[in-house]
Amino acid sequence: MPSEPPRPLRADAARNSAKILRAARQVYAEQGPDAPLEEIARRAGVGIATLYRRFPDKAVLIRAALDQSFTEELAPVIEEALDDADPRRGLARVIETAVALTARDHNMVTAARNAGGFPMDAGARFFASLAPLIRRGQDAGLVRADLVLDDVRRIMSMLVSVLWTLDPREDGWRRYVGLLLDGLKPEAASPLPPPAPLLIRRPGG
Amino acid sequence: MPSEPPRPLRADAARNSAKILRAARQVYAEQGPDAPLEEIARRAGVGIATLYRRFPDKAVLIRAALDQSFTEELAPVIEEALDDADPRRGLARVIETAVALTARDHNMVTAARNAGGFPMDAGARFFASLAPLIRRGQDAGLVRADLVLDDVRRIMSMLVSVLWTLDPREDGWRRYVGLLLDGLKPEAASPLPPPAPLLIRRPGG
DNA sequence: ACAGAACCGATAGTCGACTATCGATTGATA
DNA sequence: TATCAATCGATAGTCGACTATCGGTTCTGT
Numbered sequence: 072m073p074s075e076p077p078r079p080l081r082a083d084a085a086r087n088s089a090k091i092l093r094a095a096r097q098v099y100a101e102q103g104p105d106a107p108l109e110e111i112a113r114r115a116g117v118g119i120a121t122l123y124r125r126f127p128d129k130a131v132l133i134r135a136a137l138d139q140s141f142t143e144e145l146a147p148v149i150e151e152a153l154d155d156a157d158p159r160r161g162l163a164r165v166i167e168t169a170v171a172l173t174a175r176d177h178n179m180v181t182a183a184r185n186a187g188g189f190p191m192d193a194g195a196r197f198f199a200s201l202a203p204l205i206r207r208g209q210d211a212g213l214v215r216a217d218l219v220l221d222d223v224r225r226i227m228s229m230l231v232s233v234l235w236t237l238d239p240r241e242d243g244w245r246r247y248v249g250l251l252l253d254g255l256k257p258e259a260a261s262p263l264p265p266p267a268p269l270l271i272r273r274p275g276g
Numbered sequence: 277m278p279s280e281p282p283r284p285l286r287a288d289a290a291r292n293s294a295k296i297l298r299a300a301r302q303v304y305a306e307q308g309p310d311a312p313l314e315e316i317a318r319r320a321g322v323g324i325a326t327l328y329r330r331f332p333d334k335a336v337l338i339r340a341a342l343d344q345s346f347t348e349e350l351a352p353v354i355e356e357a358l359d360d361a362d363p364r365r366g367l368a369r370v371i372e373t374a375v376a377l378t379a380r381d382h383n384m385v386t387a388a389r390n391a392g393g394f395p396m397d398a399g400a401r402f403f404a405s406l407a408p409l410i411r412r413g414q415d416a417g418l419v420r421a422d423l424v425l426d427d428v429r430r431i432m433s434m435l436v437s438v439l440w441t442l443d444p445r446e447d448g449w450r451r452y453v454g455l456l457l458d459g460l461k462p463e464a465a466s467p468l469p470p471p472a473p474l475l476i477r478r479p480g481g
Numbered sequence: 482a483c484a485g486a487a488c489c490g491a492t493a494g495t496c497g498a499c500t501a502t503c504g505a506t507t508g509a510t511a
Numbered sequence: 512t513a514t515c516a517a518t519c520g521a522t523a524g525t526c527g528a529c530t531a532t533c534g535g536t537t538c539t540g541t
Contacts, residue, residue, distance in 0.1 A: 252459075261454060312527055332529095
């Protein structure tokens, strides 16, 4: 099934798209997770219909905004981690940075969550780039051999859910990064059931 | 600050409350997480205003329903676990049962989540009852010494979030129960930041 | 068994997410 | 630069969560 290459957006449409994403970040940061989409459209200087034209629903919009900052700000950390002499430390740093970013954008994450979105298909590229790091850790005997990439993705998802139980201004989540990473050590490994495919759900599913 | 003892519900009010909880379970099981509250009121045979009178918002209603089945169905498992010769196995069984129940009520959990509720203050009593189990595991050197009760609560919360990434009809979550429990072994323990107080958020926070 | 409080159903209204439509622009292309 | 499609803003409407109100009903304590 050869899917057609999607035509690129027209210039004005792309411009609006960017304005909306920028506005979304601002508005959620200032007004909290319950900010209405109309406010975002107003701030972006576009009509509400345009917002829905670019982003079919609230969850998609927020995920796009998260994905953007996620991808941009995490890239340098990943490069650094890939060169780290200790692969487990590299992995730890990437995960910590990712959670810290998520904590910073807490309002948006909450809004996405309330809209039924699964925040963690933000940064898909990001996770893929971790594969060599994991492999190296496993080859060095520092990471349990049965760990797969989807596990790391789910670990991020778990850590994000922990944010919800913490004061967003503190970094209490670090404790759970540590706890999870301890579970990745080979010396703790007991046999696990096989990994199941990662399901991405749409709102209302 | 002496808080007044809350008067018990009048007989008819209590009856309605029970009818609403029962209807909520049915409706969510049959119609999925997007079922409207009006449908629940209709099914319960009460007016929508009565529903809101008993349960100030959607999240509270669902949490009450979850809490009920949670508490009832988990009690025997907990008793059994408290007597288990291997405290870590006992802990594992309790957690597994709790996640299995949550998976069974997946629609309701999703609905609560989308309503901004934190599903895991359901079963508060349940968690408290785990304290002696943890203590025994620690005394026997089977559970890391720095584990606190809130950690277990957050672990449950993390496991629930993993359900979101899995086929609800399968039991792929068992892998992550294993992963988390491996992180509780003393032989994997590296120093952790101190635990932070557990925050219960209201919708829109 | 009766009085007053507590509770009820119905109803009307607000707000935000989302859909559909339409005439008026604006950008890609010849 | 003229054309035509892509895009736009505005607007009207649906739906569900939630609030407020009100006259009627049902408990509960005496």
